[in-house]
Every structure is written in structure tokens, then in C-alpha cells.
Amino acid sequence: MPAFTFExxxxxxxxxxxxxxxxxxxxxxxxxxxxxAERRARRALRGKRAMQRDEKPAE
Numbered sequence: 001m002p003a004f005t006f007e008x009x010x011x012x013x014x015x016x017x018x019x020x021x022x023x024x025x026x027x028x029x030x031x032x033x034x035x036x037a038e039r040r041a042r043r044a045l046r047g048k049r050a051m052q053r054d055e056k057p058a059e
Contacts, residue, residue, distance in 0.1 A: 026034070
């Protein structure tokens with residue numbers, strides 16, 4: 001009779017592929033640039049709308 005026995009270790013269960021990692025938080029400079037770009041885009045859109053209103057003929 002053996003003095004000890006080995007436990008049978010089952011292989012780990014297969015998992016689904018890992019979910020994509022969330023984006024890393026941006027640095028301060030990147031955040032500032034993004035904020036400026038958003039404001040500039042809004043300002044340009046506002047200006048475009050104003051021009052469209054001015055181009056309509058007055059009735």
C-alpha cells in the first residue's frame with residue numbers, strides 16, 4: 001500500500017474570450033485639447049446655423 005497518493009487535478013474550465021479592456025484615462029493635456037476642440041466645433045456649428053438663417057429670404 002502506498003504511503004501517499006496524488007490528487008488528480010482537473011484542467012481549468014475553458015472561458016470565453018476576455019472582454020476588451022476599457023480605454024485608459026487620458027492625460028490632462030489630452031483632456032484640455034479635446035475640450036477646446038469640442039468648443040470650437042460647437043462654435044462653428046452655431047455660426048453655420050446663423051448664416052443659414054441670414055440667407056433665407058425675408059417674406
